[in-house]
Amino acid sequence: MINPPSLQQLKYLISLAETRHFGQAADACAVTQSTLSAGLQELESRLGAKLVERRKRGAMLTALGQQVVERARHIISEAEALVDLAQAAREPLSGPLKLGVIPTISPYLLPRIMPALRRRHGKLRLYLTEDLSPRIAEKLDAGELDLLLLALPYDLPGAETMALFDDAFLFACRKDHELARANALPPERLNSEPLLLLQDGHCLRDHALAACNLMNRRGAQPFQATSLPTLIQMVDNGIGTTLLPAMAVAAGALKGTGIVTRPVTGAPTPSRTIGLAWRKASPRHDEFRLLGRDIVELSTKAGLTP
Amino acid sequence: MINPPSLQQLKYLISLAETRHFGQAADACAVTQSTLSAGLQELESRLGAKLVERRKRGAMLTALGQQVVERARHIISEAEALVDLAQAAREPLSGPLKLGVIPTISPYLLPRIMPALRRRHGKLRLYLTEDLSPRIAEKLDAGELDLLLLALPYDLPGAETMALFDDAFLFACRKDHELARANALPPERLNSEPLLLLQDGHCLRDHALAACNLMNRRGAQPFQATSLPTLIQMVDNGIGTTLLPAMAVAAGALKGTGIVTRPVTGAPTPSRTIGLAWRKASPRHDEFRLLGRDIVELSTKAGLTP
DNA sequence: GATTTATCATCGGTTTTCTCGATCAAAAAA
DNA sequence: TTTTTTGATCGAGAAAACCGATGATAAATC
Structure with missing residues (x-):
């Protein structure tokens, strides 16, 4: 030519x-x-x-x-x-933004903050993908996602992370359980409990165990729930007890059940960290940090974090 | 910006x-x-x-x-x-070409050559304007026309011309006229004739008079025809005689009338020159010369010029 | 017909931009 | 750790774009 x-x-x-x-x-x-x-x-x-x-x-x-x-x-x-x-x-936080979220955050956090977020950033078009951490991590690297909202720590090579807030683990049992009224509940006390956990792949499982210094009990479990609501159902049915993220409880995940929660003691308090992650090379990191601040603010307002 | x-x-x-x-x-x-x-x-x-x-x-x-x-x-x-x-x-001779033609050429020449021209240059789009020489000359200069087909000589400042062929003037009279069978008809003989001519503005008038070295008789004329067919009608009605371009006669302008024509003698033969004209600056002059050659060739084939 | 005016082309020199090759730094791979 | 990959950076040179002056020509004017 x-x-x-x-x-x-x-x-x-x-x-x-x-x-x-x-x-x-x-x-x-x-x-x-x-x-x-x-x-x-x-x-x-x-x-x-x-x-x-x-x-x-x-x-x-x-x-x-x-x-x-x-x-x-x-x-x-x-x-x-x-x-x-x-x-x-x-213009910051406008245009398409492909966000990956893990299933143990998505249904509790997003409904509470999305309306306000939409109000603040009218031109922002959020495309949500809900999947387990390894999957969304992979998609982040492949460029299919721009930003992840997940639980830290998590190994993300080539990614930069921003911690938003801590989300404590609460011991959850039926209100007729012997520990239902325990005041100080040290992690060690849970060793003898028949803790129900999510199936392999959910980072919540690993985080909960790690936070409380417990062994991985895979295989010893009669059932592994595939989602948090299922897990709650099982506890409500008296099959066992579990550890739930405070955020889910605050969001009303236990509404309509006979389940009560007790805080687990410890220093630091057993918890997972909710955070954002993006590719180190992403030119939108400033935007992402802005969004992170918004999420913290809105989550606090919604009572999901103290 | x-x-x-x-x-x-x-x-x-x-x-x-x-x-x-x-x-x-x-x-x-x-x-x-x-x-x-x-x-x-x-x-x-x-x-x-x-x-x-x-x-x-x-x-x-x-x-x-x-x-x-x-x-x-x-x-x-x-x-x-x-x-x-x-x-x-x-590609030469393709696309739009705005052509101006004078009324004493247009109806006799164009119908005979246009079909063949269309066949040769399928992509050529001819836009025709028929008007008197001064008008089309003006439009050529203004860029409203690209090319003129007219009778030369004509004063066209800033234009380049190409002579195509000569078009002799024939003496035309009713067949019962005294000159209807004259063999050698010198121009001087016409001085005493009541020659009918086209009205002012038509170059045919000036060319005819000039070619035969005759005075301009404007004012002395009872009628001035506005077009060649009208003029022919007048001659046929016995109002007078006239000079007609051979091309018009060859094209059959006298068909159905009682008019005969006699050649006028002289060296050179009294005639006008049919030619093309375009702006000197026009970048399409090569195309125009090509078109000129085509016109000559097709006119000869059609018997409009010997 | 000579002169002036308007208008675009052309030329030499200058500034700006573009490009290259080499090198550097950082991350990934081995 | 070392090596490889990959993009950024730098200085030098090449290319281009640009300017101002001059030239050429047709038109307008005297």
């Missing part, structure tokens, strides 16, 4: 079409007449055709020149529109 | 979008990696936003970058289409 016309050359031609005069067109383009003249010659050479009819009394465009000018106007305006596009996109 | 992105920069971005790799993208653009890197930085600077997410394992575009690439592809292809447009328009 031969050299296409340059935008500058097209501007010269447009200007000439408007003034029908080399000198005036040159002024309008803030260049000298010689520059414009040379530019137009180069343009004609690239297109391989005469566009301008030079006369001693002004210049006029050929039929082809007219057509080229029309298209050129279009091209120039499209090119300039790119600047506007970028300008609009530069 | 800030500097819009350059086409080159957009090409860099497109190439990067396809390869997701600075080095490979640079190769594809036939520049070095450093050049492409600098070009993309300049592009980002002009747009005022990050388009590329640089990672150690290849690069990827931001959401904005994706959008920009899509539009950039469009812009580039439009710019390159201009070359094609010019290429297509460069």
Whole structure:
């Protein structure tokens, strides 16, 4: 392919079409007449055709020149529109944002903060993906997601994380359970409990065990729940006890059940950390930190975190 | 307005979008990696936003970058289409051609040659304007017409002309006229004739008088016809005699009348010259000369000129 | 017909931009 | 740790764009 016309050359031609005069067109383009003249010659050479009819009394465009000018106007305006596009996109927290969230956060946090978030950032278009940590981590790296909302710590190579707030683990049992009224409940006390946990893959399981310094009991469990609501059902049915994130409880996950919760003692308090993660190289990290602050603020207002 | 992105920069971005790799993208653009890197930085600077997410394992575009690439592809292809447009328009005798013709040529010549012309130059779009010489000359200068078909000589400042063929003047009278069978008819003999002529403005009038070295008889005429058919009607009605272009006679203008014609003697033969004219500055003069040759050839074939 | 004016082309030199090759830094891979 | 990959950066050189002056030519005017 031969050299296409340059935008500058097209501007010269447009200007000439408007003034029908080399000198005036040159002024309008803030260049000298010689520059414009040379530019137009180069343009004609690239297109391989005469566009301008030079006369001693002004210049006029050929039929082809007219057509080229029309298209050129279009091209120039499209090119300039790119600047506007970028300008609009530069506004923080606007445009599409693909967010991955883990299932033990999503249903408790998002419904409480999304309305306010929408109000604050009208141009933000959140695309939500709910999946287990390894899956969304993988998608983050592949560029299919821009941002993760998950529980930390979690090994995310090449990612930068921002801790938002701690989410304590609460011991949950039926109100007729022997520990239902325990005041100080040290983690060790749970070793003898038939703790029910989520199935493998859910980071909640690992975080809960780690936070309380408990062994991994996989295999010893009669059932592994596939979701937190299922787990709660099982506890309510008296199959066992469990550890629940305070956020879920605050969000009303136990409403309508006979389950009570007791805080687990310890220093630090056994908890997981809710946080954001994004690719280190992401140019939107400033936006993400802003969003993080918003989430903290809104979660606190909603009573999900003290 | 800030500097819009350059086409080159957009090409860099497109190439990067396809390869997701600075080095490979640079190769594809036939520049070095450093050049492409600098070009993309300049592009980002002009747009005022990050388009590329640089990672150690290849690069990827931001959401904005994706959008920009899509539009950039469009812009580039439009710019390159201009070359094609010019290429297509460069084919001789194609596209629009605004032709002005005088009324004493138009109805006799055009119907005979237009069909063949259309066959030869399928892409030619002839826009015809029929008017008196001064009017079409004015329009030629104003750029409203590209080409004139008229009778020469005619004063056309700033125009270039091409003579096509001579069109002799024939003496025309009713067949019962005393000169109807004259063999050698010298121009001087016409001085005593009540010659009917077209009204002022028609060049045919001036050409006829000049060719036969006759005085301008305006005012002395009882009637001045407004068109050649009218003039012929008048002669047929016995109001007088006239001089007719041979072309009109050959085209059958006298069919159905009792008019006969006799050649006028003289050296050179009293005649007008049919020719083309265009602005000296017109870049299509080559095309016009081609068209001129076609007209001569087709007119001869049609028997309009010996 | 000579002169002036208007207009665009052209030329040499200068400034700006673009490009290259080499090198550097950082992350990933081995 | 060492090696490899990958993009950023820097200085030098090449290319281009640009300017100002001059030239050429047709039109307008005297």
